[in-house]
Amino acid sequence: MPAVVIANNGDVPEFEGRITFSVFVCVVIAACGGLMFGYDIGVSGGVTAMDDFLKKFFYQVWERKQEAHENNYCKYDNKKLQLFTSSLYIAALIASFLASKMCSKYGRKPTMQLASIFFIGGVALTTFAVNIEMLIIGRLLLGCGVGFANQAVPLFLSELAPAKIRGALNISFQLFITIGILVANIVNYVVGKIHPYGFRISLGIAGVPALLLCFGSLAIYETPTSLIERKKVEQGRAVLKKIRGVDNVDLEYDSIVHACEVASQITQPYHELMKRESRPPLVIAIVMQVFQQFTGINAIMFYAPVLFQTVGFGSDAALLSSVVTGLVNVLSTTVSVVLVDKVGRRALLLEACVQMLITQVWI
Template sequence: MPAMAFAESGGGGKDSPAKLTSQVIVCTIIAAFGGLMFGYDIGISGGVTSMDDFLIKFFPAVYHTKHEAKENNYCKYNNQYLQLFTSSLYLAAIVASFFASISCKKFGRKPTIQAASLFFVTGAMLNTVAKNIEMLIIGRLLLGAGVGFGNQAVPLFISEIAPARYRGGLNICFQFLVTVGILCANVINYGTSRMHPRGWRVSLGGAAVPAIILLIGSLIIVETPTSLIERGKKDEGLRTLKKIRGVDNVEKEFEELLHATELAKQAKNSFRNLMKRSSRPQLVCGTIFQVFQQLTGINVIMFYAPVLFQTMGFGGDASLLSAVVTGLVNVVSTLVAIFTVDKFGRKKLLIEGAVQMLIAQSIMGAILKVHLKSTNVMPNSYALFVVVLVCLFVSSFAWSWGPLGWLIPSEIFPLETRSAGFFFAVSMNMFFTFVVAQSFLTLLCQMKSTIFFFFAAWIFVMGAFGIFILPETKGIHIDEMNERVWKKHWFWKRYFDDGDNDKGDQDIKADQPEKQ
């Protein structure tokens, strides 16, 4: 991936000389396999829960309802335990992300990534040999621990090793691998659905593959200079910085890292410091972004695409194939974000994505309301049109709110609150993913097609958030966000008024003339 593939940006990116080195590219690709783990699990669970062999063994009541109780198209999969199979992972991820934030700060990003892969391999193996629902849920909890550790460490790792002007595109590699994982899972589900009666075991066991690749690859990646300096290894941090930047003239960036580290040391408790007034803009934007990302309804599509397509009248094979198509659209569209985010900026992608999702979601809901009643089968022409709308929805999410949901929170927090702030962002993402996964099938049964209008209303709100509240962060050095972004924003600058007596903020102001 040559440097010319990414557009150069102004701001902090041009202040410090840096090349897009092969070291950074290799480390980014390896670390991004944490996204492949996450994506594979998102894609695999929906396909497995639509397989009859899996339902017969673990959820016979759902199997009976699916095949014999034809009274309601919207309620055939409504089962709390079936939803718990999907959503339990995210409860574990919330808890794990807290410990991962501590691990990132105390031990470094690299060991945290390694722990993520170990948790994931163990969970995948347990799911593969599961004899009862208890083993299945325990395996899911271990997978959740892997997701929590991986999603906490990987975006931070990539943002910290990437030069500022390439940070957006490189960080989106994480989300790109998420989409590749979803696509791989959909393709595997399509194949294993014919492998009776143990095809679901192959699908669940496949989760170990990206985790093993990440575990082996993590042995050769470097630790981030930020983490090394933060843990007192200044000389090693300087050597690593020169290595990943490909130049010896890194004094300015190194001094910025030292300055940020000193501020972080003054903030004895990063979680307490995060509650101060001057940290509120980053905390609010970083967490509410995660709420909005889940309330687009994207995980309804990703988790339950085969189930949703079966509800609309597609057969088992056709529904899995439709999920493969949406997964492919997801992958291709994420590439758009990689090559445009550092050229057009974050806000333009977010706004365009919200408009396109709003249109697709609204039309989808209208078609289902008119043509899919409780007991009929939707005409093929309309069902295929819904698949097209799903693809339009997925594509817009994939180049906007999907990848930027991980990029923006990873780049907006100063070092003194970075691990704690990103923990809140990750845990909020996992919590609302859990809420959506645990409630969707029940909401689908109760609200029917109205649920799509529910998500559309939230998309309208988050579009307004992207226009008016969220600042642009393109090309700004990660440790200069306060001075160059938040203190100049029309709304958030009030949190940095003279009345704020935060010592860390005073130190930044005192140092500002030197940095300029």
């Protein structure tokens, strides 16, 4: 690709560099972490709507489902089934704190590798589960993989990306999540007709992106920022030259070194966050994340087939409707990838808020 001048926002100097093939490969491999998470979001709701899965592990739910003449409202009210779905997120929450420490101490690349190993173990247990205990332990391992990947991958992408396309590359993680959801919905729809082990195929395919990340991460670079903050400065400079495709990386290298030095001088980061001048950005960051979750989109994506069934859709129709929802999600995220570095983050955020308000009032 032709050389371009990569500029940051504000008063940060311009950096030389190209959008290299190495960066492209690293981004695709790392974004498989998003594919893992997205596939698991989509596959779980699909398998819990499959009769074979319910008969094997949640027989009481299956019995109540057969007795539902008009709809399936409240037929999925089962504590063990709730544990199956929620155990992943409980494990992910706890694992994310450990992953944060590991990212800082050992680097982004090893953290992603460990995430893939957790995920492969979880896939193996859930795919070949013969009882609920195996199923739940498998879900906990999947949750650990999600927690580690969701910490390491966005950070990896942000530090690796040239400033000119940093927004697009960051969103690629979310794009791969939506692709994973869509693929899972399609797989569920296809294998839902395979009895009695269709659900095992759905659960087992989750291992594909995990294997891609596990073996692919052996070929990718650690980020220059991670290397420099861990005092491997010469390696950091060498990697920066490779991913930018130019020898003159002094400005960007000095900028990273300066940022790492400033960060290392902060001995009590949580105390700094509590200072008066830090409160506005802290509150904004937390509130935005909380409200984004409170829109309910995760519940819709996770439980889509079940939600469609509860309002009277048949099993195949519910799975097909989930495919349509996943397709819209992918297309919308693709629009964001294209526009984010052109129109900015704020414009997309405001447009999304208006769009969600209108559609939720309509629903």
